[in-house]
Amino acid sequence: MTQTAFLTACRDAIGAAQVLIDPHDTAPYLTDWRRRYTGAACAVLCPATPDEVAALVKLAVEHRIALVPQGGNTGLAGGATPDASGAQAVISLRRLNRVRDIDPHNNTITVEAGVMLAEVQKHADEAGRLFPLSLAAEGSCTIGGNLATNAGGTGVLRYGNARELCLGLEVVTPQGELWDGLRGLRKDNTGYDLRDLFIGAEGTLGIITAAVLKLHPQPAARVTALAALASPYAALDFLSLTQRIAGPLLTGFELMSDFCLRLVGRHFEQMRYPFAEPHAQVVLLELSDSESEEHARGLFERLMETALEDGLVQDAVVAENLSQSRAFWNLREHIPLAQAEEGLNIKHDIAVPISRICHFIEETDAAIAQAVPGARMVTFGHLGDGNLHYNVQAPEGGDAKTFLEQYQSPINQIVYDSVHRHRGSISAEHGLGQLKIDEAMHYKQDVEVQLMRAVKRALDPLNLMNPGKVLR
Template identity: 70%
Template sequence: MNDNEFLRACDALIGAPHVLRGADQAHDMAPYLSDWRKRYTGRALAVLRPADAQQTAAIVKLCAEHDIAMVPQGGNTGLAGGATPDVSGRQVVISLRRLDRIRQVDAANHTLTAEAGCLLANVQQAAQNAGRLFPLSLAAEGSCTLGGNLSTNAGGTAVLRYGNARELCLGLEVVMPDGALWDGLRGLRKDNTGYDLRDLFIGAEGTLGLITAATVKLFPRPAARMTAMAAVRTPAAALALLNLAQEVAGPLLTGFELISDFCLQLVSHHFPAQRYPFAQPHAQAVLLELSDNESETHARQLFERLMETAFARGIVEDAVVAQNLQQSQALWHLRESIPLAQAEAGLNIKHDIAVPVSRVADFIDATDPIVQRIAPGARMVTFGHLGDGNLHYNVMAPEGVDAHTFLRQFQAPVTRAVFDSVHAHHGTISAEHGLGQLKRDEAAHYKSPVEVALMRRLKIAFDPNGVMNPGKVLPD
């Protein structure tokens, strides 16, 4: 079967309007061929857009039979190039965006089953409509999809209380690389009947199979939320505040974000409507939130006790407490605007790393001077989820230095130094963005040979012909 025959077979399976190919459809194909950061741009034989799991399985089977490599894609909001085809023009992109149905909400079982192409925001809304909470939340929730969240094991702002995507998922429906469809959509908290296949596909970035639907956990909606921005002197002081908050609030502590002063200044500079939250600058800030299922009164009492103790111990220098939902959203908007402010400021060297929570301050104190020795005057854009040890440890060019020139000269040595420091602090070079093609080789460098060999065996066992998202996660 030649290319034209293959494409006609695709037309027959999913309908010609959903098989994008050729020069006359280059404009329609373009959004599927570049990653969100425009770091990678590939070519594709076609972009295929099946409507449901059965069509997806049929398309995958056809590709497997003709040894055509497949690149699964959701909202295409990934940050590591994991959903971008290579430049050969011989791969197909399988877009899951049309698989966008909420199949079932079981409020009594606190579960929801949705297809992989559902926007995360729509999953959240479906849960809310049923009087429940789906707590996975991140800045791209209006454009990222549930399948992509699971494929990269997304984290977000509520991991501290609810866990990341893997911990929120109970069951999956997956198309295997040969086109077989596995229905593992079980809404069970306990199922001890053999190997846990579900967890193998979560975080695998579509290299072992293609997720078409998932059953996820729901939670009671909180009766009250309390949000504050607290100023502290150092990351170590932020860690002390985290420990105190966990002592006082226990599992009610939902979010705990570390934000350097430079991040806040950057947002205020590029988005003047978002005002700097304090009367004077402070080296570090913490955005923290409690979610209480009892009452607003109970939440406020806990929050007041926490902040009074923090001030009495000299941990906190200043604080802004949200008095209503609008003010709470404004504080979170400050945090979520940091990546947008970075984009306005120009290209920078980005790192999505994690170390044990207890070592976050040590990591920053040890790594900042190393970066300055390599790239004097570099500006550190450090923020992230202190509650789970995940930092976005980003490096901007010095004031007045061209960003492209800075990246060409310093990206490789700075990244190597940062990753070496992460490794020395027993951390990981990718916490929530995945490996894709961006960090594929680096991950293999820092993993043990045993771990890499085990991953290769899994890949071969599930995808012996190497047709499912090749070139991602594992080096060729």
């Protein structure tokens, strides 16, 4: 009866057409992007304005219905998928898709939560500005989801992650009140930073409905290159050298193992291995220059001359045009797709201090090799900010499903124990969702968990905001 009354009230609030209950209509909202989780929901609610979101939350409080906020449904940790009870309602923010304002002088853009990341990039570009958050899913992920998970991507080294790119938020609280914090200020020292409570909270403390985002000047030129190296240790030294010579011009520094690129070539024949001979590691680096392409290329030539003389780099190829630059980035972005084609695998999105990355790889590779002879390591990621996608593929010719069933838990423990020893994080940019709650509760200090629970109880005492995600 409560659900029936709730759905009737929702239809009155936002229109019957925006309250989806038919299984054919709700199905796309109930399974996560990786198809790891499939839930059930009493309805999928599709509001079009922040006021409609607030009205729905008030109704949820009145009828004690839990809400699961969802953006583009591209998350990798099950954070936007309801549980199997059928008692929760998904609240989709896709119809909140207006760009409210662009302020070139303040270098800000104000957008609603359902605006796709690629659209923000496009509007910024049209205004002669750059919005530097860049992800493989940028054509389908939304700003609300990016902020809810504190998304990272390829530009964190220079520009920071989603948190650093946000100046203000508009949020519907768990009581259905609308907080207008859309202040485009770099300095606002007037008490607790409420904005940062909601960024990265995955909808467990409230629903982000709009944001003021930082813009940057468009670079005059970009230089993209691939550099071949003998080891992660050489890549780390090369990173230090690049930072010393290029300084803030360095905007991307991605590490890819030889096996990663071989895997891409195996499943995407048009993407050929970029060097004549195999190399243990390849770095994709990009410089963004505000002066000119000539200046950027001159700086890059000086960098590579020094790196070759110092024995850090074994070979290099520089993109000659935008098309070739895009091809280099496609190599990097197709690694997860190639993994999926190869079969089921065990994924990890971890971060360790940059200085510890080589030791982490060396020690953890050895431990996994001992535990699972023949396991193939697919190691790649954002070396410049310490974030690795440290993935494990089943042994060649082995049954991937059996491998997953038998080894996922012990391999996770090996990886997460190693991350913990190196004072790292078990989730660098994908969030915890429902995937990593138990591990997070295990590795976090008790005082940290209790503080998180205290915040949750204070803001959402009824536990109606995305329950079962982030913490228990």
